[in-house]
Amino acid sequence: MAEENPKKDLFNNADSDGRFNRKPSTFRSWVVPSSSLNSDSASNTNGTSPIQSFPAAKGRYVLYIHLVCPWAHRTLITHRLKGLQDVIRVIELDDMDREFGWCWNGKGKHGWTEDPIYGGTKYLRGLYDRAVQNSGERKFEGRVTVPVLWDLEEGTIVNNESGEIIRMLYSAFDEFLPEGQREVSKGGKGLLPDHLKERINSMNEWVYHEINNGVYKCGFAAAQEAYDENIYKLFDALDRVEAWLGQQGKGPYLFGEDITEADIRLFPTLIRFDVAYFTIFKCNLKMIRYEYPRIHQWLRNLYWDERGKTKGAFRETVAFDAYKYGYSQATKQKVVPAGPRPNILPL
Numbered sequence: 001m002a003e004e005n006p007k008k009d010l011f012n013n014a015d016s017d018g019r020f021n022r023k024p025s026t027f028r029s030w031v032v033p034s035s036s037l038n039s040d041s042a043s044n045t046n047g048t049s050p051i052q053s054f055p056a057a058k059g060r061y062v063l064y065i066h067l068v069c070p071w072a073h074r075t076l077i078t079h080r081l082k083g084l085q086d087v088i089r090v091i092e093l094d095d096m097d098r099e100f101g102w103c104w105n106g107k108g109k110h111g112w113t114e115d116p117i118y119g120g121t122k123y124l125r126g127l128y129d130r131a132v133q134n135s136g137e138r139k140f141e142g143r144v145t146v147p148v149l150w151d152l153e154e155g156t157i158v159n160n161e162s163g164e165i166i167r168m169l170y171s172a173f174d175e176f177l178p179e180g181q182r183e184v185s186k187g188g189k190g191l192l193p194d195h196l197k198e199r200i201n202s203m204n205e206w207v208y209h210e211i212n213n214g215v216y217k218c219g220f221a222a223a224q225e226a227y228d229e230n231i232y233k234l235f236d237a238l239d240r241v242e243a244w245l246g247q248q249g250k251g252p253y254l255f256g257e258d259i260t261e262a263d264i265r266l267f268p269t270l271i272r273f274d275v276a277y278f279t280i281f282k283c284n285l286k287m288i289r290y291e292y293p294r295i296h297q298w299l300r301n302l303y304w305d306e307r308g309k310t311k312g313a314f315r316e317t318v319a320f321d322a323y324k325y326g327y328s329q330a331t332k333q334k335v336v337p338a339g340p341r342p343n344i345l346p347l
């Protein structure tokens, strides 16, 4: 049975030295506002697929996600925060097969058992194959990851790098949104305002390496040295966020009064922390709820949002039970932990 004895086990996440190394994403094109479309293609720096510009359009693009994945989660939060529900359709994968990867297994709210757009395949891999077949290859040979921004018109993947997808969602589709929801109308209060861009970029850098990806370097470590090398860096970085929130003074968000990209990128990791990374990924020197009072407050402000700033974009995209199950599955543990309870404390 494939589940018992896969030819290639996708749940073996560490390299031969026991370390987890996240590979660069393969598809790196951009959707741009239709008015600024430039037909030139530049060659890609990582030598994979060429970088192209795709015109923004309503109903043309689809975002494929899985609720467990924190990288997909940031795209889902942004999609919801921006109010893009009628512009970009979201399709949820509901399971992971050890040999063939992300799939539809009838467990999602729609009960899909195959790709709801093209049919014929139950695996996201089918879409990756379709994307490369358009450029003459037979099969996609890299890692099949979520999120994916798919173009229905050209039948290809525009981009599968979450950090880039969220940046497209901030403003590329604004022409289809009411004036008040456009990034430009928000001035200095947008998701990535000019005056904060440099500081946000520099925070992204360490948060990505030490926290977003740091939890994976601990959780997928298959050698003691690999775990030891990363666990202290992770908690040093969390200490740094705790101190950061102290210096910010008024908060309640990482850069003050308004939600920015920095919050969107940190939230998916920290909402999973106590319920999955602490228990299943052995990121267990401290718990957010007991040992990081400022981070805990920041997290609950976003989740419970009593100020009406989030439009439910954070809380309604969270799936605690899926995290407990999904990370247990990804680390080949047969038993799913029950706690901690509650999944998140009230404000």
Ligand SMILES: N[C@@H](CCC(=O)N[C@@H](CS)C(=O)NCC(=O)O)C(=O)O
Pocket (backbone or CB within 6 Å): 010, 024, 025, 068, 069, 070, 071, 072, 101, 143, 144, 145, 146, 147, 160, 161, 162, 163
């Ligand atoms: N750089 C990518 C990483 C995405 C990623 O690694 N997603 C994971 C799920 S959390 C995945 O699809 N893993 C499947 C695999 O590597 O086989 C991004 O940020 O979009």
